[in-house]
Amino acid sequence: MKIRWPWQKKHATLNESALENLLAATLQPVEPRADFVKDLRTQLVGPEERSFLGLPRRSLQNGVLVAGAAFSVLLLLATSVRVVVSVLGAVGLLHQFNRGMKEQAAPSPKVAI
Amino acid sequence: LAGLLSVTLPSKGNMLHNLKDEEVLVLAAQGDQEAFGVLYDRYIGRIYNYIYYRTSNQHDAEDLTARVFFRAMKHIESYEDRGVPFSAWLYRIAHNLVANWHRDNSRRQVVPLEDGYRQAGESIHPEAALVQLEEQDNLLNLITGLPEDRQQLLILKFVERLSNAEIGEIMGRTEGAVKSLYHRTLTQLRDEFMFQLDEDADGTVPEQE
Numbered sequence: 001m002k003i004r005w006p007w008q009k010k011h012a013t014l015n016e017s018a019l020e021n022l023l024a025a026t027l028q029p030v031e032p033r034a035d036f037v038k039d040l041r042t043q044l045v046g047p048e049e050r051s052f053l054g055l056p057r058r059s060l061q062n063g064v065l066v067a068g069a070a071f072s073v074l075l076l077l078a079t080s081v082r083v084v085v086s087v088l089g090a091v092g093l094l095h096q097f098n099r100g101m102k103e104q105a106a107p108s109p110k111v112a113i
Numbered sequence: 114l115a116g117l118l119s120v121t122l123p124s125k126g127n128m129l130h131n132l133k134d135e136e137v138l139v140l141a142a143q144g145d146q147e148a149f150g151v152l153y154d155r156y157i158g159r160i161y162n163y164i165y166y167r168t169s170n171q172h173d174a175e176d177l178t179a180r181v182f183f184r185a186m187k188h189i190e191s192y193e194d195r196g197v198p199f200s201a202w203l204y205r206i207a208h209n210l211v212a213n214w215h216r217d218n219s220r221r222q223v224v225p226l227e228d229g230y231r232q233a234g235e236s237i238h239p240e241a242a243l244v245q246l247e248e249q250d251n252l253l254n255l256i257t258g259l260p261e262d263r264q265q266l267l268i269l270k271f272v273e274r275l276s277n278a279e280i281g282e283i284m285g286r287t288e289g290a291v292k293s294l295y296h297r298t299l300t301q302l303r304d305e306f307m308f309q310l311d312e313d314a315d316g317t318v319p320e321q322e
Contacts, residue, residue: 014310019303026249027256027271032161036175040157044182045150 134199142190149186156200157182159273160207166268167211169257177214181207201283208265215261255305263298266291 129137129151140148160181165174184206192202256264262284269280277291284291 014303014307016299016303019299019306022248022252023267023271023302025245026252027166027267029158029162029272029274030165032158032165032175032178033171037157040179040182041150041153043179044153044186045146 138189138192138199142192144190149189152185152199153182156203159200160203162272163204163207163265163268164211166272167264168214173214177207177210180210184210198282200279201285204269204283212261251309252302252306255302255309258305259298259301263294263301266294266298270295 129140129148132151134152134155137148137151141152157178161174161178164177164181165171168174168177181203185203192199256267259267265284266280269275269283275283277288277295280286281288281291286294
């Protein structure tokens with residue numbers, strides 16, 4: 001430990017807040033290497049669970065969920081179209097049937113011979 | 114579609130991430146590796162930073178950080194919550210390992226921190242930036258010469274950005290004691306720094322401690 005005599009402090013001055021600012025600028029957080037973090041995690045708790053596709057299991061679950069939802073929507077749309085077509089077909093058939101019945105019930109026009 | 118794709122299932126990992134340290138710790142102590150993984154994710158950066166600034170080099174920081182977590186995993190079953198947070202327990206392990214490291218390497222010359230860890234303000238003039246980097250170098254040298262507890266305090270306060278109360282829990286001191294130590298540290302550091310500036314201004318070579 002060096003001894004600082006009062007007369008040795010002669011030039012510079014630095015207040016506490018300036019020193020704190022300098023400390024904050026000097027002691028900046030650093031990021032550990034990503035490979036190091038990943039490897040150490042693997043050594044400690046094993047690799048993150050991955051599916052056979054190489055994707056994280058959660059991503060695969062999400063993918064299946066989204067695909068299932070999309071398929072359901074398509075199926076619903078197709079069913080709706082089919083229902084509309086069926087109803088229109090049934091209406092058309094009834095209309096046709098009614099017209100046929102009317103034609104049968106009505107006397108046929110007499111043709112003068 | 115983007116909204117749909119961002120949907121996440123409530124997996125165990127997600128649930129663990131929402132729990133407090135103490136709750137995750139209970140699971141980890143029962144041998145739940147995923148729970149320990151969550152604690153690891155939370156503290157790897159902080160422990161690494163602490164050790165990095167105490168050892169001044171990346172290689173030893175990585176080595177000691179790995180040892181901290183291996184030791185924590187080994188002894189997590191025997192961890193007892195005595196009002197000391199898990200983070201304080203981890204820092205205590207790190208502190209002991211760093212102290213041993215310093216003792217084992219006491220004859221070895223301290224290697225300065227690698228280039229690239231510091232950045233002067235981007236908007237300032239290059240010459241001013243150079244001066245600032247030089248000041249930061251000097252300050253770092255002075256910090257590494259401080260007693261261990263003062264170094265620890267500065268790292269926890271400025272690198273980890275912890276409050277005096279949190280630092281007190283880690284260092285096993287009261288908040289008031291931490292505050293007092295902090296002011297004594299600042300005073301010592303300011304005096305040393307000013308003395309160095311004076312010596313530089315006089316054109317004398319600063320004496321190596």
